Amino acid sequence: MKKADIEKLVEEGKMLPLMEEFYTIQGEGFHKGTAAYFIRIGGCDVGCHWCDVKESWDAEKHPPTVTERIVDNAIKYSDTVVITGGEPLTWDMTEITSRLKEKNAQIHIETSGAYKLTGIWDWICLSPKKIKLPQPEVYEKANELKVIIFNKHDFKFAEEQAAKVNKDCILYLQPEWSVRDKIIPLIVDYVMQNPKWKVSLQTHKYLNIP
Numbered sequence: 001m002k003k004a005d006i007e008k009l010v011e012e013g014k015m016l017p018l019m020e021e022f023y024t025i026q027g028e029g030f031h032k033g034t035a036a037y038f039i040r041i042g043g044c045d046v047g048c049h050w051c052d053v054k055e056s057w058d059a060e061k062h063p064p065t066v067t068e069r070i071v072d073n074a075i076k077y078s079d080t081v082v083i084t085g086g087e088p089l090t091w092d093m094t095e096i097t098s099r100l101k102e103k104n105a106q107i108h109i110e111t112s113g114a115y116k117l118t119g120i121w122d123w124i125c126l127s128p129k130k131i132k133l134p135q136p137e138v139y140e141k142a143n144e145l146k147v148i149i150f151n152k153h154d155f156k157f158a159e160e161q162a163a164k165v166n167k168d169c170i171l172y173l174q175p176e177w178s179v180r181d182k183i184i185p186l187i188v189d190y191v192m193q194n195p196k197w198k199v200s201l202q203t204h205k206y207l208n209i210p
Helices: 003-011 067-074 094-102 136-141 153-162 177-193
Strands: 015-025 035-041 064-066 080-084 106-111 123-126 144-149 170-175 197-199
Touching (some): 003 015, 003 064, 064 067, 080 094, 144 153, 144 177, 177 197
Parallel strands (some): 080 106, 170 197
Antiparallel strands (some): 015 035
16 A cells, blocks of 8 residues: 555544554553553654653554554453553544444543544543643543642642543542652642542552553
């Protein structure tokens, strides 16, 4: 297939730069402990310095894969599918989510919200980043807000973001993994003083699974 043809299919969401896909246990947020199939899409220009999947940033490194094939593979394993990145909203999510819905899948997304919201979602986990703030419509539709805490200043950012989401959105503070020993006590104290927040931990890392 010609490069131009592939690029057109990617633009339409009929192919996506697939970085990896795997069946595991959701480790974070509201659905932690749930078996789910993860689809990690390459491409992200938000550029968080503490990102633990920097290899996902460059979409060119991840082969465009036929979306129908990604969907068919996912539903062999689970009816709960999590689409993550990278930043999945870099791409049009209409095709992949429509096909997953045809298979009666529950579809979750983990996103910074920096781009237009496309696709059909049962659960939206919004994890905003200071570098590139979310679009208004993502704040409005988020089911959970997950703010990563790297230092004390991030608590102020967390409150600014919480003020923008809908009233039913569940609020989580999650320690950045590399500084967890220092940050966890701060989060515990903060949540006890501000009980609208909950603590989220990357339990999959404690379980030593993907």
